[in-house]
Amino acid sequence: MKIIKEAQVRSEEDNRNLRETVAGIIGEVRGRGDAALREYNEKFDGCTRESLRVSREEIDAAYKELGEQELADLKAAHHNIGAFANAQRQTVKPLDNFSPEPGVFLGHRIIPVESCCCYVPGGNYPLYSTALMLATPAKAAGVKRITACAPVVRGTGHINARTLVAMDLAGVDEIYALGGAQAIAAFSYGTGSIKPVDIIVGPGNRFVTEAKRQCYGQVGIDFVAGPSEVLVIADGKASAKVVAADLLAQSEHDVNAKGILLTTDEAFGKSVIEAVEEELKILDTAKIARQSWDTFGEIGVVDSLDEAVQYANEYAPEHLELNVEDPDALIPKLVNYGSLFIGQNTAEVFGDYASGTNHTLPTLRAARYTGGVWVGTFLKTCTHQSMTPEASARIAPLVSRMAHGEGLSGHAAAADARK
Template identity: 55%
Template sequence: MIKLKEALLKKEQEDEMVKKRVLEIIEKIKKEGDHALRQYNILFDGCKRENYLIREEEIQKAYKSISETTLDDLRFAAKNIEEFSKRQKEMLKDMKEQELLPGVFLGHRAIPVDACAGYVPGGRYPLPSSALMSIIPAKVAGVKRIVACSPAIKGTNCIHPATLVAMDLAGANEIYAMGGSQAIAALAYGTESIKAVDMIVGPGNQYVTEAKRQVSGEVGIDFLAGPSEVVVIADSTANPTVIAADILAQSEHDPQARGILLCTDERIGKETIKEVENFLKELSTAEIAKVAWENNGEVILFDTIESAINFCNEIAPEHLEIQVKNFDEVVPKLTNYGSLFVGEGAAEVFGDYVAGTNHILPTMKAARYTGGVWVGTFMKIVTNQRVTEEGLKLIVPVASRLGELEGLYAHKLAADVRLKSSIL
């Protein structure tokens, strides 16, 4: 393994000051509700709204303020996301009672959560695509109450119109102009004007992520998301220009974003570095992308594609692109990633916007144990059992002995009593 381009900065340790500040905000929201929410919204966003619920006339105004092309694009993306979510939901079916043992019937139901919230960032850029990604799968899942929120544009009382339209198109039942850790606290614990939800999904900055960490357990969350990241595995057949563009597409998100190339051809690696530098000369977001590339970007040369695959599985990237000749041999060996993009035509940006797969994905190696947001995120698989007299004769003696083994004698009693009484 040879590093043709190495990251300059190591991953920063968790900021204790952020933890402390977020805890203060959460506690204040819990105690003071809407009053504290208004204080923080004024402090952080300059939003002076008295009522954070977006009214219907505001939504209609947003529709009128965006172009027909933008509206058509949002509808196109929404349709694809919805269709893919519907096809995913077909995999989540109720399992009717099945007789596992004589007289022992088991099954499960797939039940949507009652209420969820989609947090849509609005800091550095408006992100209407994130509204579609968080709300549409919940709608398809059958969630009855879907809440959406996003911070107001700095110094105003309004959510970005494209984001607001996307929230409405996606099917949100309630939309609130609020952001930051104070919004997460309000959604988790409720205020006088906002009813708490059961689950919160969606990306955000370090304060939003820390707030989700602190309220997790009180409500469900998708996962803790960090800076965006992409890994590209490439052999000699890959296109350095395409790779460079895809790396920069991640790098422009945030100064902490990561773009990594794992290649088996030195020429591809060096040409990609050159192409990145060329693009940065003209890229309008170069101020951010250049910092991310210089500090966090890596190009690593491997002797074999197997070595690159093994290294990638250890990284467990959010986005993984493979630009290799024999991709059908490579794909089965890849086990840790948020979303996979196969071949030169499968740009990560398509996953961000229009292909139909979700772009709310695990970062910081979380892909080792979870996938991204999908229709199943909003559904619970809950089991059921029914036992006849025939089944009791089979399982009571075993359950009784195991209860006694563990010293839980009421467990033993609860099993034994079912054979000793005529309850059936």
């Protein structure tokens, strides 16, 4: 592969200070509960509110802040996300009375987790779309207690109004004005005002990510996420302007985001570089997008689309776009990606907001072993079995011999008792 725009290699950050800082925050929350949460709220977000839980009155007031079009847009996006999540739920089915041999009956139940926390970032932008993406599939899965949290708008005591409305539309039962590593600790271990949950989902900054890593085991998590990334595979017949727009849509997330183009046409690759430069002249978020693109943007020229497929499978990108004349020829060969966007008509940003698939996706090559958040994230497949007396007596000698082979005589005795 010929590189015509090279990205800097991500340096391995010394995370010792991060780990220690987050461990300290978790320890404070576990030890001092709500008092620690209020102190962190004031320290990091300038929030002095006494009650961490958002009231119904605050939610109703948030609706009044939205215009008719804003509310209609949220409802339309929620409809598509919910429709897809409910369709996915129908594909996850219980199994009963499977019999591998006479008298042995096996099966499984599909059981939703009892409770979850949807972490919705505030940070540079109010990511209200994330509220829809997290809570909607939880609702479709049948989670009984859906909680959500987000940091307040800095210097105020309130979560962004659109985020509050999105949480409410998606079916959140409890909303808390809280962010950062302290929020992850609170929903993992519980405090006086916050009951712990079974799983925490959602993206966040490196402190949130590290807190999820440290609290995993005490609580379930979706995955450990890193900076956003997109990989575009394009031939010479694609639109340079469209590809440039898609690359910059990822680059504007933050300065560590990564946009990659693989193309079979060197002239096209160079035209994309020119198109990126033109858009950066008018892009409101050019300061962040420019730094991200200059540092981590990459364009490579491949000898064939099969070479691009091989690279994509090794890289396992969060978002993968196929902007080629015959995408159907490549799809069966692609196995590692968070979400796939097929053809020039299918912008990655459509999936970010409103087409219906989820935008909470694995990064940093995690797509090799997991997909993104979906209705199944909130479901457990729990097995069961039963046997007739004849089947029990028949299988007992087999189990007894295997148990003795492992040196577990108590296991053997439990089997022999059924003879």
